[in-house]
Amino acid sequence: MSLEFGKFFGGNSSGGGFPNLTGFVPVRVTEVNIAPDDNEKSLFKVQEDYWGVGSIRFESLNEAQNLRGNLRNNIALPLNINIRTLPLVNEIVFVILGPSKENMISGDTTAQTYYYTNSLPTWNNTNANVFPSQLGEGDTSTDTNTIQAIEAGIPNNPDNPKSGPTTGKVYEETSDIKNLYPQEGDVIFEGRFGNSLRFSSTGKYKENFSKFKVNPQNPWSKDGNNGSPITILRNGQEKGVAFDAWEPIFEDVNNDGSSIYLTSNQNIPIQLAYSQLSSYGVDITPPEDTTTEFQKISEPEGNEFVSNKEADSVSQAQDSINVEPDLSTDPNLVQKQAAIQETNNNPGR
Secondary structure (H helix, E strand, C coil): CCCCHHHHCCCCCCCCCCCCCCCCEEEEEEEECCCCCCCCCCHHHHCCHHHHCCCEEEECCCCCCCCCCCCCCCEEEECCCCCCCCCCCCEEEEEEEEECCHHHHCCCCCCEEEEECCCCCCCCCCCCCECCCCCCCCCCCHHHCCHHHHHCCCCCCCCCCCCCCCCCCCCCCCCCCCCECCCCCCEEEECCCCEEEEEEECCCCCCCCCCCCCCCCCCCCCCCCCCCEEEEEEECCCCCCCCCCCCCECCCCCCCCCEEEECCCCCCCCCCCCCCCHHHCCCCCCHHHHHHHHHHHCCCCCCCCCCCHHHCCCCCCCCCCCCCCCHHHCHHHHHHHHHHHHHHHCCCC
């Protein structure tokens, strides 16, 4: 069935478009309702101010310009209001007709509203999946317009270049944001900006993938049992990763912006940012080296349930108990104790 959407828009059907079509229909986003606007024809005003924030305007995939006619004919609300993924301008979504609140307000039992899905991953990229119209924008030179574009009133003109595809009013596409490398059984939420939440587990591959550019073996499965859960919250992808945006990456606890790891017996290869803590009266050994150091010198690891001062040594880098700092010399603590003593000596003051 040929979907000639344009001729259905602007009609008088109660559905406000596609009157004879059912199911999900792919359309292109032309506007996302976020910023307030006083113009009575703006999406903000048509959608009753802040009530409709998050709604979109859309056009047929075969249309070069925004659709005209009834202002509500090409507007859609998010299909899931609890978990919303707002599309960008020029991304593709599916829309479907459903019941409208006008059923209850005006009593019109035939009133319907469009609802939209998440953007289609046309580029399979978490940052942007822009798919502009080949008639209206995309190629920046108007001397390469198609016959369809010329027939639509956009003549060839090498001296009048077109603007490239837009994504919105403030959004800037970032070409170096990469997808996370999924693992078997993973549930992953990825934002467009290198922020993510992964529900995963320990999983070890037996195969050798050294001949491939990217290894599917994740960095947290070196130790532990397969199936042990791990949850990783990451805010900001590491800087300076290889340019090829199609190669997926794993979270990097040492180079990502910031992160939280909830583990169960996994060994996370974290590096200490600064190991010189002498001012706190603490001597420290990187956790990944502690066991090795004990094995080297055949030292007992001490009792993990009892403070073992004899097992601690501030002159050696390997021990089982870190010495506590001497708080009696802390000026803040001394001042606090002096204030308490003064209060006790003069209770009436």
